[in-house]
Amino acid sequence: MPPPHPDAPEPGTRLGPHYHQCFGCGDEVEGGLRLHAEVGKDSTILAEFTVTEAHQGAPGLAHGGLLAVAFDEALGNTVGQMLREPAVTGRLETDFLRPVPVGSTLHIVGKLDGVAGRKVYASADGRLNDPDGPLALRARALFVLVDFSHFTTHGTADPRDVHPDINP
Numbered sequence: 001m002p003p004p005h006p007d008a009p010e011p012g013t014r015l016g017p018h019y020h021q022c023f024g025c026g027d028e029v030e031g032g033l034r035l036h037a038e039v040g041k042d043s044t045i046l047a048e049f050t051v052t053e054a055h056q057g058a059p060g061l062a063h064g065g066l067l068a069v070a071f072d073e074a075l076g077n078t079v080g081q082m083l084r085e086p087a088v089t090g091r092l093e094t095d096f097l098r099p100v101p102v103g104s105t106l107h108i109v110g111k112l113d114g115v116a117g118r119k120v121y122a123s124a125d126g127r128l129n130d131p132d133g134p135l136a137l138r139a140r141a142l143f144v145l146v147d148f149s150h151f152t153t154h155g156t157a158d159p160r161d162v163h164p165d166i167n168p
């Protein structure tokens with residue numbers, strides 16, 4: 001495990017959206033998850049996602065795919081903030097351990113597990129309604145470090161859209 005980047009934000013730093021139209025964290029997306037995150041101790045990222053009626057799969061319960069989005073976002077944030085390099089999800093594995101009801105808040109803790117070349121391994125736990133609440137989800141991911149040109153070549157991004165002022 002490499003140490004966090006010297007410019008990685010300090011514990012307690014609240015993290016704004018990395019992109020205002022991001023479905024996971026953006027504040028301009030109707031029905032988006034609007035995931036709120038801050039830096040925790042020991043190079044973790046703490047994220048909170050409150051499940052609304054817009055996020056249902058079965059009546060009164062969160063859709064599993066949307067929960068996976070929350071983990072993708074929290075894990076991507078963990079990798080990006082701690083290493084200060086852009087990365088994309090290569091693989092995301094999610095264990096759904098308990099149903100997540102509408103109105104509940106998922107407390108997600110993301111951490112880096114290792115780096116091998118461009119491959120970055122990260123994992124996260126999600127607990128119900130309290131940082132010490134029952135474990136509802138667990139996810140592991142492989143992110144791949146990319147150049148900013150990934151977003152301008154394959155997407156429509158101006159680089160300033162991809163990594164704007166991430167700590168407003």
Ligand SMILES: CCCCCCCC/C=C\CCCCCCCC(=O)SCCNC(=O)CCNC(=O)[C@H](O)C(C)(C)COP(=O)(O)OP(=O)(O)OC[C@H]1O[C@@H](n2cnc3c(N)ncnc32)[C@H](O)[C@@H]1OP(=O)(O)O
Pocket residue numbers: 018072073074075076077080081084085086087088089090091117118119142144146163166
């Ligand atoms: C100053 C800067 C500060 C920055 C900080 C900013 C703060 C950030 C805050 C917030 C962050 C954002 C949070 C967002 C979160 C959401 C993220 C998403 O949802 S991303 C969208 C979904 N993912 C895609 O669209 C990828 C699509 N796939 C690709 O583009 C390519 O396949 C890519 C880039 C992943 C790999 O392609 P290749 O050609 O570049 O590289 P190859 O050689 O294929 O892979 C590299 C290594 O990775 C392994 N690898 C790749 N994919 C794998 C997989 N699926 N499973 C296992 N290994 C895989 C390969 O086997 C290889 O390993 P070997 O080096 O040979 O050991």
